Amino acid sequence: MFWPSVSKSLLAVCVVLEFAVIVVESFTCENSTCANGFCQSFGACETSKSCFSQTQELKMPEMSRNLNVQQKGCSLDECTGLAFSATLGDQRTFKYEQRCCTTAECNKMDIQPSQVPAKANGVQCLACYMEAGMLCIPTLLKCTGNETKCVSVIGTAAGSNSLLSVVMVGEGCATESACNLDMTVLDLVNIRTFCSSGIPVPSTTSSVPVSTGLRPTSISTVPVLISLLLLNVLF
Structure with a gap:
């Protein structure tokens, strides 16, 4: 009678352990959206993955087109933190940051x-x-801060990667974390990014005479080619 009792006890322990593995503790997260200071709360959401807090800031010369969006909620899949910034032509800047956390209401802070x-x-x-309807002549932009890469950005309408749905094309300076992205921003535009090495600013004491016409560095042709290929799409 001893061994059958031991077997039953071991079986009971295995069942309990398996149930403990299956049951994953869940927690609540802040769930809201804000656009230029106008906020809407959707109450708390529940997840077993993680909470996320995200901010996106677009600044353009036309003040009426500046946009600051903050979103908080529950991650449906594994959350990945990401932060990048880019400065494109005509003084257009974009900043993105997403943070993840795994405790109750840990995403309350903006x-x-x-x-x-x-x-x-x-x-x-x-x-x-x-x-669409715009034309630009590429100019040289001196990069600042951590924006040490030259970036080309192709933006298509959210949900479509077709060249026929291109809504914007941009070039400029960006952080390395902005390279090789394929994601949706501002819930409106899907962006794909391509990076190349930056062009070192020539020293004013360069030993190469100006009269020779030689250039101390060569400009990458990748951004130029991308723009030329897409000009026919936008116009």
Whole structure:
């Protein structure tokens, strides 16, 4: 009678352990959306994955088109933290940051977008920005702060990757974390990004005579080619 009792006890322990593994503790997260200070709360949501807090800031020369969006909620899948910024042609800047956490209501605090230092970092990139009906002539932009990469951005209508749905094309400076992205921003635009090395700013004491016409560095042709290929789509 001893061994059958031991077997039953072991079976009971195994069942309990298996149930404990299956049952995953859940917790609540703040669930809200804010756009330019106008906020809407959807009450708390419940997740077994993680909470997220996200901020996106778009600044354009036309003040009426500035947009600051903050979203908080429950992650449906594994949450991945990400922060990047880009400065494109015509003084257009975009900042994105997402943070993840795994305790109850841990996403209550608002995220303040990191400021890009104004100090030049010794790199320059071709800068341009185009939307439908717009035309731009690429200019050289001196990069600042951590924006040490030259980036090309193709934006299509959210939910579509077709070239026929391109809504914007941009070039400029960006942080390395902005490279090789394929994601939706502002719930409106799906962006794909391509990076190249920055162009070092020539020293004023360069030993290469100006009269020779030689250039100390060569400009990457990747951003230029992307723009030329998409000009026919936008116009």
